Amino acid sequence: MKRIIVFGRIPNPTFDYYLAARLEAPDMPPYEVADIRGGEVPAVDADGAFVIICRYASPSVLRWIESNAGHLSGVGLFLDDDIPAVVTGKDADFFYRLFLWYRALWPLGHLNRHLDIVWASTPHLASRLTQAKAAVLPPAPPKALWANGQDDVDARGRMNDDVLIGYHATGVHLEEHRFLRPIIAEVLRERPQVRFEVFADRRARAIWQDLERVQIREPMPWTDYLADAYTGRVDIMLVPLAPSHVNDSRAPTKRIDVARYRAAGVFSAGAAYGQTSSDAELRPAYDPTSWRQVIFKLVDDLEGRDNAAIATRMAVLQMTLAADTGFEALRARYETESTIRVERGCEY
Incomplete structure (x- = not known):
């Protein structure tokens, strides 16, 4: 794992409340953020990248992951809402529910085969994702x-x-x-x-x-x-x-x-x-x-x-203060790989 790439409709509160400070935590790998609202995937280097999908994917992101799957070190998905409950509920208006279906639910059929980890914002939401064995990632905003x-x-x-x-x-x-x-x-x-x-x-x-x-x-x-x-x-x-x-x-x-x-x-x-x-x-x-x-x-x-x-x-x-732990599983993986590279005299 050389770097982390976050795909999402960014800026948004989900990225700021859950991901931004953790990505800046000590001993985390370098990262970059790719805003997917423009339709096409921004120019990013797939080689050795761990991809995090922040709530939403898009057809272009799915195609990018498919075409670069052999170069990626992994793919993760972060969710902070019970999106099926919002889509089937009545409080959200029709167009927002349609948007959620298209951006958050429909892509899962294509994304699932690539996912290595799923994070959920609360234990209850994680319990709704039992097949994914989601890890809980509570909010940890930057102080600024x-x-x-x-x-x-x-x-x-x-x-x-x-x-x-x-x-x-x-x-x-x-x-x-x-x-x-x-x-x-x-x-x-x-x-x-x-x-x-x-x-x-x-x-x-x-x-x-x-x-x-x-x-x-x-x-x-x-x-x-x-x-x-x-x-x-x-x-x-x-x-x-x-x-x-x-x-x-x-x-x-x-x-x-x-x-x-x-x-x-x-x-x-x-x-x-x-x-x-x-x-x-x-x-x-x-x-x-x-x-x-x-x-x-x-x-x-x-x-x-x-x-x-x-x-x-x-x-x-x-x-x-909890943000200093970063993404613990990814940080441990990155530190282990970095140690192995040093011991073997390898360079990435």
């Missing part, structure tokens, strides 16, 4: 992705009397929009200092119409979303997860977004974020009463918001 030098949570927003609550949803959380709407309506009615911003696609926008002090924002490209956190402000960020097959496999990546905004997070109790506990991070059960109580508590308690924000940032820091 969530810590921008303004780490003193107490220093922000002190002069503002208003409280901004945010729900930054993707297009597969329609049920959670419906869950939050009456809760937020009551919070806005009872607390005039509260404003609310929500990321909503065309289907979810209608849920939030006719509420005062609500800003409905269009979902934005990944790089724009990263930039938004460094210019914007969110005091309380909501992360509800309705019980579903898709959410059963979710990893706690929204913690990273909450940390980037230096917000106090409210996370659904469950497998992704842990059960209700007594620490500073708040994880109510998925019922309206519990969520109303927690949100009101945070709106009224500035110190509680700061403590919750710090607790989440500490949890994300632990994720980041």
Whole structure:
């Protein structure tokens, strides 16, 4: 193994949250990233390369792997969603489900014969991939992705009397929009200092119409979303997860977004974020009463918001520190091969 090549629709959060920092870990081989959105495979050297497919393949990537199979040192696939559950579910719109089928499910029939390893983001998702014997690869973001030098949570927003609550949803959380709407309506009615911003696609926008002090924002490209956190402000960020097959496999990546905004997070109790506990991070059960109580508590308690924000940032820091292990199986393989080459006096 001379190098690692990552194929995917990059930049994207999956690469940044799971792969980027691990690839930079000590004793990992050199790597390069190939963005497949242009249709054709970028010019990359297949000789001795270990290929990682980040979520999606494409017909051109499949052809490249087929034609270079004899030169590759191996092929791996990383998955961070229960894609069959998304495709067969109802929360994602039809075109996104069709995209997932074409980019993530259809290629597997051709890719399987080349795969040496499959990684999954959570133990539950790995259990859904029993035939692949998937290894678990939890999120491990680079620190630069969530810590921008303004780490003193107490220093922000002190002069503002208003409280901004945010729900930054993707297009597969329609049920959670419906869950939050009456809760937020009551919070806005009872607390005039509260404003609310929500990321909503065309289907979810209608849920939030006719509420005062609500800003409905269009979902934005990944790089724009990263930039938004460094210019914007969110005091309380909501992360509800309705019980579903898709959410059963979710990893706690929204913690990273909450940390980037230096917000106090409210996370659904469950497998992704842990059960209700007594620490500073708040994880109510998925019922309206519990969520109303927690949100009101945070709106009224500035110190509680700061403590919750710090607790989440500490949890994300632990994720980041885990990146130093790299891809343990690949690193061990690379180190062994490098030792053998040195002992034999070989050069690659």
